[in-house]
Amino acid sequence: GEMNKWILMVTTRAPTNIAVIKYWGKRDEKLILPINDSISVTLDLNHLSATTTVAVSPSFEEDRMWLNGKEIPLSGGRYQNCLREIRSRAGDFKDEKRGIHIKKEDWCKLHFHIASYNNFPTAAGLASSAAGFACLVFSLAKLMNVNDDLSQLSAIARQGSGSACRSLYGGFVKWAMGNDLNGSDSVAIQLARETHWSDLVIIIAVVSSRQKETSSTTGMRESVETSTLLQHRAQVLVPGRILQMEDAIRNRDFSSFARLTCVDSNQFHAICLDTNPPIFYMNDTSHKLINLVERWNRHEGTPQVAYTFDAGPNAVMIAKDQKAATHLLQRLLFYFPPPPENEMSSYVLGDKT
Ligand code: 2P0
Numbered sequence: 643g644e645m646n647k648w649i650l651m652v653t654t655r656a657p658t659n660i661a662v663i664k665y666w667g668k669r670d671e672k673l674i675l676p677i678n679d680s681i682s683v684t685l686d687l688n689h690l691s692a693t694t695t696v697a698v699s700p701s702f703e704e705d706r707m708w709l710n711g712k713e714i715p716l717s718g719g720r721y722q723n724c725l726r727e728i729r730s731r732a733g734d735f736k737d738e739k740r741g742i743h744i745k746k747e748d749w750c751k752l753h754f755h756i757a758s759y760n761n762f763p764t765a766a767g768l769a770s771s772a773a774g775f776a777c778l779v780f781s782l783a784k785l786m787n788v789n790d791d792l793s794q795l796s797a798i799a800r801q802g803s804g805s806a807c808r809s810l811y812g813g814f815v816k817w818a819m820g821n822d823l824n825g826s827d828s829v830a831i832q833l834a835r836e837t838h839w840s841d842l843v844i845i846i847a848v849v850s851s852r853q854k855e856t857s858s859t860t861g862m863r864e865s866v867e868t869s870t871l872l873q874h875r876a877q878v879l880v881p882g883r884i885l886q887m888e889d890a891i892r893n894r895d896f897s898s899f900a901r902l903t904c905v906d907s908n909q910f911h912a913i914c915l916d917t918n919p920p921i922f923y924m925n926d927t928s929h930k931l932i933n934l935v936e937r938w939n940r941h942e943g944t945p946q947v948a949y950t951f952d953a954g955p956n957a958v959m960i961a962k963d964q965k966a967a968t969h970l971l972q973r974l975l976f977y978f979p980p981p982p983e984n985e986m987s988s989y990v991l992g993d994k995t
Contacts, residue, residue, distance in 0.1 A: 647701070648699060648700070648740060648742050649697055649698070649699040649701075650697065650698050650699070650735070650737075650742070650785060651695055651696070651697045651698075651785075652695070652696055652781050652782075652784045652785040653693065653694065653695040653696075653781065654693075654694060654777055654780045654781045654784060655687055655691050655692065655693045655694075655777060656691060656692050656694075656773045656774075656776040656777035656780060656809050656810070657684050657685045657686060657687050657689075657690065657691045657773055657809060657812070658684075658685055658690040658691065658692075658768070658770070658772050658773040658809060659682040659683065659684045659685065659772055659773075659805065659808045659809045659815065660682055660683055660685065660844070660950065660952075660958045661680050661681065661682040661805065661808075661950070661952070662681055662682060662683060662887065662899070662902070662903040662906065662948075662950060662960075663679070663680050663681040663880060663883055663884055663887050663902070663903075663906050664680055664906055664907065664910040664952075665678070665680035665804055665805060665817065666678075666862050666865060666872070666875075666876075666910055666913060667862050667865055667866045667872055667876060668804070668862060668863070668866065669819075670823075670825070671863070672719070673801060673824070673825040673828075674800050674801055674803070674804045674825075675819065675820065675825050675828050676804060676817065676819045676828070677819065677866070677872075677876040677877075678819055678875070678876040678877075678880040678881070678884075679816060679817060679818055679819050679880065679881070679884045680805075680808070680816070680817045681814065681815070681816050681817075681833065681884060681887050681888070681891075682805070682808045682814070682815050682817075683813070683814055683815075683842075683844070683960070684808070684809060684811060684812045684813060684814075684815060684836070685844065686812075686836070689761075689762070690760075690761070690762050690768060690773065690846075691760075691761050691773055691777075692758055692759065692760050692761075692770065692773035692774045692776070692777040693758070693759050693761065693777065694756065694757070694758040694759075694774070694777040694778050694780075694781045695756070695757045695758075695781070696754055696755070696756050696778070696781040696782050696785050697754065697755045697756075697757075698752050698753070698754050698755075698785060699752075699755075700752065702752070702753040702754065702755055703753060704753050705725065705753050705754050705755075705756075706753075706754075706755050706756070707721070707755075707756040707757075707758070708756070708757045708758070709758050709759075709774075710758070710759055710760060711757075711759075716756075720775075720801065720802045720803065721802070723801040723802070724775065724778060724779055724782070724798055724799070724801055724802045725754070725782070727798045727801065728779065728782040728783055728786060728788060728798060729749050729750050729786065731783075731786075731788045731789070731790055732746045732749040732786035732787065732788060733746050733786065733787035733788060733789055734746050734787065735786070735787050746787075749786055754782070754785075756778065756781075758774055758777065758778065760773065760774070768846070768848075768954075768956060771802070771803040771805070771806060772803060772805040772806045772808065772809045773806075773809055774802075774803070774806070775799050775802030775803045775806035775809075776799045776806045776807075776809035776810050777809075778799075778802065779795055779798050779799040779802065779806075779810075780795065780799075780810065783795055783798075792810045792811060792830075793810075793829045793830060793831065794829070795810055796808070796810045796811075796817075796829045796830035797825060797826060797828060797829045800817075800825070800828060800829070800830075801825075804817075805817075807828075807829065807830045808830050810830055811830055811831075811832040812832075812835065812836040813832055813833070813834050813835040813836040813837075813838055814832070814833040814834040814838065814839075814891045815830050815831065815832055815833060816830070816831050816833050816884070816888070817829070817830050817831075818830075818831055833888060833891055833892075834891055834892070838891075838894075839891065839894050841894075841962065841963040841964070842960055842961065842962070842963075843960070843961040843963065843964055843966070843967035844958065844959070844960050844961075845958075845959045845960075845961060845967060845970060845971065845974075846956060846957070846958050846959070847931060847956060847957040847959065847974060848956050849925065849927045849928055849931070849955040849956050849957060850925065850927075850954070850955050850956070856921050856923075856953070857953075858952075858953045861914065861917070861921050861923075861953060864917050864918075864919075864921070865913055865914065865916075865917045865921070868916075868917050868918040869913050869916040869917045869918075870916065871912065871913055871916045872913050872916070875909060875913060879909070880906075883902055883905075883906060886898060886902055887899070887902050887903075890902060896945060896948075896962045897944055897945050899948060899960075900939070900945035900947070900948035900960070900962075901945065903948040903949070903950050903960065904932075904935075904936075904948055904949055904950070906950075907949065907950040907951050908932075911923060911924055911951065923951065923952070923953050923954055923955065924951050924955050925955040927955060927978075928951055928955045928956075928957060930977070931949065931957045931959075932949060932957075934973060934974075934977055935947050935948075935949050935959065935970075938969075938973065945962070946961065946962050946966040946969065946970070947959050947960065947961050947962065947966055947970050948960040
């Protein structure tokens with residue numbers, strides 16, 4: 643009837659983030675609690691971001707979600723956990739003009755329709771869950787008048803995907819592993835705002851557009867179960883490196899920043915190799931890119947570019963400034979010349995698939 647005709651909608655956007663000290667391994671799989679702190683840099687909204695619209699109406703009969711236009715099941719525990727957490731923190735909503743009044747205890751009787759888009763192809767093998775869950779949680783929190791601060795929201799996004807908690811903030815962000823059994827202190831903290839170190843230029847080299855073979859969730863579970871190096875990394879090496887990285891960021895010390903970023907990426911992939919059976923995320927092209935950057939940095943005497951690789955072969959390169967970024971692009975084009983018939987924008991480095 644007439645009463646069922648209203649619909650409320652909120653749309654927000656969230657960018658993805660790139661870890662420079664990696665999260666790899668959980669101590670609690672259900673709450674998604676990590677075994678070490680991690681630090682990331684959040685990209686700007688124009689690249690690799692998610693846009694999510696959440697709508698609520700008394701005429702909706704169930705929660706439903708569409709990802710890039712295709713309906714996906716919401717039955718997964720991670721979605722349900724995020725929805726439950728947000729609903730439990732909902733506030734009253736009043737729109738006098740339209741005569742809509744939702745009491746906070748009534749949100750649990752309403753259903754949501756969620757439409758989310760990535761502004762980059764999911765098939766490019768670039769992380770989309772971080773931006774996706776950050777955006778979903780932020781949109782739902784806005785819709786339901788949740789009063790929590792970003793840090794508290796990050797603990798909810800974390801339960802969707804660990805790395806998502808870091809996408810609630812821009813700039814440089816630390817995900818503190820926390821101590822609590824319930825995860826209340828496993829939250830994201832902003833270390834520096836997006837304007838703090840604006841000289842940096844991030845270049846992503848798409849090495850392969852194939853979907854990765856081992857998901858991060860499965861990969862880190864197997865590493866926790868079988869890698870004997872992992873505990874040493876998490877308990878001894880990362881804590882020291884986190885402190886050094888915080889200093890490097892605070893002082894805009896690119897030499898230290900680059901050294902720590904590269905060492906931590908390589909060590910994360912060493913943990914993958916130490917997993918039984920071993921996990922290979924990087925390929926020959928990834929290794930060539932590492933060599934290219936290492937040789938150039940050595941030749942310059944001081945690092946110009948940092949590289950880091952996640953659970954896939956694509957390189958994320960962080961250049962010291964615009965000049966270094968220009969040189970990097972020239973080098974990439976020299977060593978990986980694009981086939982002339984292709985548009986640069988769709989060119990995939992060394993992809994023979
Ligand atoms: C990171 N990665 O710190 C690390 C580095 C990949 C390599 O966080 O199981 O999608 O959803 O918590 O967050 C990717 O793992 O895994 C990731 P879940 P997630 O960015």
